[in-house]
Amino acid sequence: xxxxxxxxxxxxxxxxxxxxxxxxxxxxxxxxxxxxxxxxxxxxxxxxxxxxxxxxxxxxxxxxxxxxxxxxxxxxxxxxxxxxxxxxxxxxxxxxxxxxxxxxxxxxxxxxxxxxxxxxxxxxxxxxxxxxxxxxx
Numbered sequence: 001x002x003x004x005x006x007x008x009x010x011x012x013x014x015x016x017x018x019x020x021x022x023x024x025x026x027x028x029x030x031x032x033x034x035x036x037x038x039x040x041x042x043x044x045x046x047x048x049x050x051x052x053x054x055x056x057x058x059x060x061x062x063x064x065x066x067x068x069x070x071x072x073x074x075x076x077x078x079x080x081x082x083x084x085x086x087x088x089x090x091x092x093x094x095x096x097x098x099x100x101x102x103x104x105x106x107x108x109x110x111x112x113x114x115x116x117x118x119x120x121x122x123x124x125x126x127x128x129x130x131x132x133x134x135x136x137x
Contacts, residue, residue: 044068
């Protein structure tokens, strides 16, 4: 997540609880939420406020995101690269890490992962195709 996206997230939070945020608050939340996507964080905020009236803190957002990431990864079981990405150990490890991140964040669904495994397309090329379909390329 970018700093500007953190501001967008805090505006959403403010819409729910009428809180006021400043640049320092945005920077503090960004320090904790930077590794995650805006979509994940927005989902966490909406989930939180749909279940409780409690004050939302970064730890609440992180807890929801991490729980959902674990659930996504559990649907896939063992993550391995396709034959196209097994050129050497470094490429295999890098691809496994990238796949894990994409699945955990929801950018790659279990179905898309299965399609990737059955293809002869390297992850870098397959990923570009997925992002292009979503308009994010």
